[in-house]
Amino acid sequence: MMVNAALRPLTVKAGALRRQGYVPAVLYGAHIASLHVSIQEKDLVNLFDHVTRSTPVEVRVDGKDTYHVFLKDIQVHPVTARFLHLDLYVADPDRPLEMHVPVRFLGTARGIRDGGILEAVHPYIPVQAMPAQMPARIEVDVSNLGVGDSILIKDLPWAEGVQPLPPPEDAVVAVVARRALEVEAPVAEEAEVAPVEGEEEKPTGGDKAGA
The missing domain is CATH 2.40.240.10 (Ribosomal Protein L25; Chain P)
Incomplete structure (x- = not known):
């Protein structure tokens, strides 16, 4: 450009x-x-x-x-x-640079259709390269990722002269299971209410003592 x-x-x-x-x-x-x-x-x-x-x-x-x-x-x-x-x-054309290169994810992971979530672990990847060899972006096809699958740094087809700086075993992207938190509403125990014993009803009318 x-x-x-x-x-x-x-x-x-x-x-x-x-x-x-x-x-x-x-x-x-x-x-x-x-x-x-x-x-x-x-x-x-x-x-x-x-x-x-x-x-x-x-x-x-x-x-x-x-x-x-x-x-x-x-x-x-x-x-x-x-x-x-x-x-x-x-940039000095004769000296390597370290830059964070953006990652573009291509396709739709099949694990998403199974309820998974695409997790971009490295949306940018730090790399070292000569200025003329510095990639504008890194394209990663995620179409074949199922739930539990990931793509690692070492899995990417790195161009000659481009050295990724993260460890080779670092994940770039993964499809993780959707962990829905099942919140169970506490069930209140019904207390047994003992019947209240009332006082015996006294008769309102009684024989009056005669004089």
């Missing part, structure tokens, strides 16, 4: 750039001086439809120099969700 950028003088305020449809950004890395640039917002919207944070992106500045970058930090407006600022990391 490639996006165009333009050098921007620091005297230009970020708010003014945004009102003109541009987003301020900075390119930085261990082997270059920081570059302050602006990128058209519409180009960024299109870019983010196709990339992840681990996707190498080409940034062409003023139509001349091209830099291979990764999206390091993205600031968005909390209400409008529009881009406010980007930090773009220029």
Whole structure:
């Protein structure tokens, strides 16, 4: 993926750039001086439809120099969700990187149809790779997973040059049984109520003693 950028003088305020449809950004890395640039917002919207944070992106500045970058930090407006600022990391092409690569789960696990739940143990997997070999995402087909089945780190077809960092026996995804909590309402024991013995009824009328 490639996006165009333009050098921007620091005297230009970020708010003014945004009102003109541009987003301020900075390119930085261990082997270059920081570059302050602006990128058209519409180009960024299109870019983010196709990339992840681990996707190498080409940034062409003023139509001349091209830099291979990764999206390091993205600031968005909390209400409008529009881009406010980007930090773009220029990777050293000769040194490996460690990044968290997102996992995309494909298909519907058959265990779900049997009442199980798909548990994403590793929605992101930390890997080490050279910048040019860094995967944008890791696709995992879960269609054949039944209840109690899992896919481990070692089960994935890792590309040459990509080293997963978690232990090989770590689960990436699993289908677990749905454990419904059966809450039994306590049954109140009926107390035996002993009949109350009443006082014997005294006669209301009696023989009066004669004088």
